[in-house]
Amino acid sequence: MTRWIRVLASACATALLAVMTVALGSPAVAASLVEVTSFGNNPGNMRMHVYVPDSHPTSPAIVVAMHGCGGSGPGFYQGSEFASLADRYGFIVIYPTATQSAGFGNCFDTWSDAAKQRGGGSDPDSILSMIGYVERTHQGDPDRVYATGSSSGGMMTQHMLAVHPDVFKAGASFMGVPFNCFAGASDYPPGSSRCTGGSMDRTHQQWGDAVRQAYPGYSGPRPRMQLWHGTGDTLVPYSLLRESIEQWTDVFGLSQTPTSTDTPQANWNRSRYANPSGTVQVEAYSIQGAGHALPQGGMALYAIQFFGLTTSQTDTTPPTAPAGLTASGTTATGTSLAWTASTDDTGVTGYQILRAPGATGDTFTQVGTSATTSFSDTGLTANTTYRYQVRARDAAGNVSPVSDTVQITTEGGTTGACSATPTVxxxxxNGYVIQPLTITNTSTSTINSWTVTFTLPAGHTLTGSWNATVTTSGQTATVRSVSHNGTLAPGASTTSFGFQASRPNGNTALPSGYTCA
Structure with missing residues (x-):
């Protein structure tokens, strides 16, 4: 073990020197790296440094850039190109410093049971706190969060995207290993590890199952993955690139055969794995002859291109506020909004719809988005007043001022037509099943159809339903009967409808506000 640690330290130092001498050097930047000492929950006892470029959009993207074993956040800032690219493209970079050792210095925890569970503690939770700090303090865009790293940081990149697919949009892993490659702390030191010992071989389904089991029931979009490895790497064997490819292509349900291959630069062999619509979801680079010394010059640029951050992000001019907001067609449970388009120098990409209850007071919260100049809000409560505002967002992440406010009051609704009673x-x-949701005709005449609305708690997502047509708008779900269960005689009930939902682990809230019409 002692001999291997000396070899690791020597290899890391040599790799860092090689990277820094390939035209990298210190970032030629105007802003500076700043340490943040109070960023929130920090079970991993990590340090946080953040680089905020002088010029950036109102709501900038966030890149988490992680060092290798024995390194530090400031060291990775100095030895990589991400800060200079942040100046050019206007994103914020978080540089965490790991303090876990597992027998040697400063490695990100990808081996412990705590790190492999959502909310389990250790380094992943500390990194999430850093992201939350940037979102609160610098208005970082929660829809554009990315991870990258080298060696231990590359391992942590794949780890974070597996455990927290709802947080990250994409990742770029340099010299990493698949998620759950390390079985525990005793398996971690790469010199004696089954993971990095050179003989790790699992099926693509076994690798994919490991990711799916990290967040059971998750049905949202998965973050895209870019993988880099040198063919001459013996510290973290090159063969692990193949295992990582198998893992992430299986997660996306892709073929193990690339949809395209090319050589974007000399000695860079790239394989791409795209879905049927042509979107590249996994991308792998084999760097011919390279040892444990990535990223080299120019590779960081390819990473943020994969993230989609190389369009001009330095424009900080927000769109104009939407004008002429109106509401029409208001019923007991919904209303239709329309407004005049905003203007912007980089192009409006969409609108955010905000709602507040009552005629005065209370906070406006986002209830939906629209790519057009109209929006239908459903699932409202009968005989209730609501206020609405709309704001625009552009391609650079800038958000406009809010529009004028429009106020509506829903109709009184039909009293006593039907009722909806949920049973858990x-x-x-991190989930639950409501079955049945009993629908009862409480009127004195036969009804031929019914519509139920209810509100999902924040962070909850419907993952399945049966015997009804279900649509969602924000956290509001609307359920409509189908041909075989819509007709109910007076006093009759149907118990055929039910649904399943996911929720943040430990959140015990359940849907509320059931109404039936």
Missing amino acids: QSQWG
Whole structure:
């Protein structure tokens, strides 16, 4: 073990020197790296440094850039190109410093049970706190969060995207390993590890299952993955690139055969794996002859191109506020909004719809988005007053001032037509099943169809339903009967409808506000 640690330290130092001498050097930047000492929950006892370029959009993207074993956040800032690219393209870079050792210095925890569970503690939770700090303090865009790193940082990149697919949009892993490659702390030191010992070989389904089991029930979009490895790397064997490819292509349900291959630069062999619509979801680079010394010059640029951050992000001019907001067609449970388009020098990409209850007071919260100049809000409560505002967002992430406010009051609704009574069939840490949702005709005449609305708690997502047509708008779900269960005689009920939902682990809230019409 002692001999291997000396070899690791020597290899890391040699790799860092090689990287810094390939036309990298210190970033030629105007802003400076700043340490943040109070960024929130920090079970990993990590340090945080952040680089905020002088010029950036109102809501900038966030890149988490992670060092290798024995390194530090400031060292990775000095030895990589991400800060200079942040100046050029207007994103914020977080540089965490790991303090976990597992027998040697400053490695990100990708081995412990705590790190492999959502909310389990250790380094992943500390990194999430850093992201939250940037979102609160610098208005970082929660929809454009990315991870990258070298060696231990590359391992942590794949780890974070597996455990927290709802946080990250994409990742670029340099010299990393697949998620759950390390079985525990005793398996971690790469010199004696089954993971990095050179013989790791699992099926693509086994690798994919490991990712799916990290967040059971998750049905949202998965972050895209870019993988880099040198063919001459013996410290973290090149063969692990193949295992990582197998893992992430299986997660996306892609073929193990690339959809395209090319050589973007000399000695860079790239394989791309795209879905049927042509979107590249996994991308792998084999760097011919390279040892444990990535990223080299120019590679960081390819990473942020993969992230989609190389369009001009330095424009900080927000769109104009939407004008002429109106509401029409208001019923007991919904209303239709329309407004005049905003203007912007980089192009408006969409609108955010905000709603507040009552005629005065209370906070406006986002209830939906629209790519056009109209929006239908559903699931409202009968005989209730609401206020609406709209704001625009452009291609650079800038957000406009809000529009004028429009106020509506929903109609009184139909009293006593039907009722909806939920029954919790089962629930677990991050999900539950409502079965049945009993619909009863409480009127004195037969009804031929019914519509139920209810509100999902924040962070909850419907993952399945049966025997009804279900649509969602924000956290509001609207359920409509189908042909075989819509007709109910007076006093009759149907128990055929139910649904399953996911929720943040430990959140015990359940849907509320059931109404039936």
